[in-house]
Amino acid sequence: MTSPPWNNPDADAAGDRRDPWVTGPHRSDCDDGLPCLPEAAPPAGFHRLIALFRDNPPPEPTPEAWQSTLHRIQVRLRDDRCSGGGRWLSRPGGWLLAGVLTAAAALGGVVLARGLWPFDGRTGGSVARATDEVLPVVHAGEVNILHMDARDADRVITGQPLLGSFDLAGEEDIEVVQVEPDQEDGRMPALARGAGRSLIVVAHADDPEEP
Amino acid sequence: MMERPPNAMSAVTIGPSAPSDEDLLGRFNTGEPAALDELFRRYRLPAYRVAFRLLGNEADALDAVQEGFVKALTHLAGFQGRSSFKTWLLRVVSNAALDLGRQRGRRETLSLDSGPGAPTPPELLTGDLAGQRLEQADLRLLLDRALAALSDVQRQTFVLYADAGLTYREIADVMRTSIGTVMSRLYYARQKLRGLLSERTVS
Numbered sequence: 474m475t476s477p478p479w480n481n482p483d484a485d486a487a488g489d490r491r492d493p494w495v496t497g498p499h500r501s502d503c504d505d506g507l508p509c510l511p512e513a514a515p516p517a518g519f520h521r522l523i524a525l526f527r528d529n530p531p532p533e534p535t536p537e538a539w540q541s542t543l544h545r546i547q548v549r550l551r552d553d554r555c556s557g558g559g560r561w562l563s564r565p566g567g568w569l570l571a572g573v574l575t576a577a578a579a580l581g582g583v584v585l586a587r588g589l590w591p592f593d594g595r596t597g598g599s600v601a602r603a604t605d606e607v608l609p610v611v612h613a614g615e616v617n618i619l620h621m622d623a624r625d626a627d628r629v630i631t632g633q634p635l636l637g638s639f640d641l642a643g644e645e646d647i648e649v650v651q652v653e654p655d656q657e658d659g660r661m662p663a664l665a666r667g668a669g670r671s672l673i674v675v676a677h678a679d680d681p682e683e684p
Numbered sequence: 685m686m687e688r689p690p691n692a693m694s695a696v697t698i699g700p701s702a703p704s705d706e707d708l709l710g711r712f713n714t715g716e717p718a719a720l721d722e723l724f725r726r727y728r729l730p731a732y733r734v735a736f737r738l739l740g741n742e743a744d745a746l747d748a749v750q751e752g753f754v755k756a757l758t759h760l761a762g763f764q765g766r767s768s769f770k771t772w773l774l775r776v777v778s779n780a781a782l783d784l785g786r787q788r789g790r791r792e793t794l795s796l797d798s799g800p801g802a803p804t805p806p807e808l809l810t811g812d813l814a815g816q817r818l819e820q821a822d823l824r825l826l827l828d829r830a831l832a833a834l835s836d837v838q839r840q841t842f843v844l845y846a847d848a849g850l851t852y853r854e855i856a857d858v859m860r861t862s863i864g865t866v867m868s869r870l871y872y873a874r875q876k877l878r879g880l881l882s883e884r885t886v887s
Binding site: 519522523525526527529530531532533534538539541542543545546547549550553645646 | 717720721724728729732733736737742745746749750753754757758820823824827835837838845846847868869870872874877878881
């Protein structure tokens with residue numbers, strides 16, 4: 474079976490998975506993993522807005538205010554160095570305490586790690602067994618889900634991978650304007666906010682309407 | 685893709701012969717006072733601008749800058765090897781500013797005499813100059829009020845982009861979030877700001 478490049482674990486990471494927009498002279502402008510699609514570039518209106526803020530910076534403090542702030546920083550850092558920062562080591566018994574703590578940490582590490590060492594086949598829980606079979610990567614269309622627990626419904630994604638630009642939004646970015654009942658069964662949808670749920674909202678990053 | 689703000693303010697100018705941040709931090713750790721002076725001179729302006737935009741007045745912004753420098757320099761292990769000192773400092777300063785804002789409330793001040801230049805009292809200004817100062821101060825107040833209408837995370841993201849000139853990736857490092865989330869927050873911040881600021885102001 475031949476996997477497509479985007480789904481082939483043997484493909485060269487720097488070559489086959491490279492975004493086709495990131496191969497030209499603008500490569501250095503793009504961060505790794507950042508989708509360098511033309512739509513992702515900020516529109517011209519955004520540049521004007523940025524320039525408006527940049528051209529009207531906050532009033533700068535006087536040299537005396539800067540000097541006063543620097544002086545307060547120096548004083549606080551000096552106080553911090555005098556009051557903490559390892560002085561306990563110079564106290565009587567400090568080195569002894571440090572030695573005891575180090576030995577205890579090392580012993581704890583050995584005890585914890587021992588449970589993970591595969592001394593025999595029964596204790597090697599985290600080590601792959603020799604009989605494990607490496608499964609080939611398949612297309613989504615070659616997978617039939619025969620049975621699935623309903624609680625896992627939000628953990629399975631089928632279909633093509635997301636391509637192109639999309640915005641990830643946090644809960645604070647979403648404002649519910651209107652909620653309507655379903656047209657077919659007339660039931661009101663349940664809105665679940667918070668509870669650590671991740672939200673993905675498809676949005677257009679480029680807006681043709683500029684001020 | 686153009687990721688950094690266009691014509692981004694270069695508040696931090698480091699010459700080729702100037703010591704690197706790493707050199708300065710090493711010298712600071714050995715107790716050399718001049719290293720702190722140089723770090724402060726190098727990064728005080730972007731830190732102050734971010735803090736001012738988040739707090740709305742000079743006194744609180746300078747308090748946040750002070751708090752940020754102290755925390756950033758006493759917790760250096762928190763950033764080393766993962767980001768630059770600038771992004772680490774701006775993270776601490778912006779968080780300190782947001783904390784201060786929650787404690788004290790955002791207090792806006794409108795000052796004619798603290799612009800980048802002369803502290804001339806308004807009554808001594810000529811008519812045109814006084815008018816320009818007033819107009820600029822009005823505009824600045826308008827911008828500050830529009831920023832204050834954003835949520836904390838949107839305001840922080842926008843200010844780090846517009847005033848500190850950070851890239852998407854640097855903002856993501858500062859805010860410990862993904863680049864997609866940064867782009868999303870900028871998008872919605874822009875939408876809100878565009879609605880709050882008049883057509884005449886933005887164009």
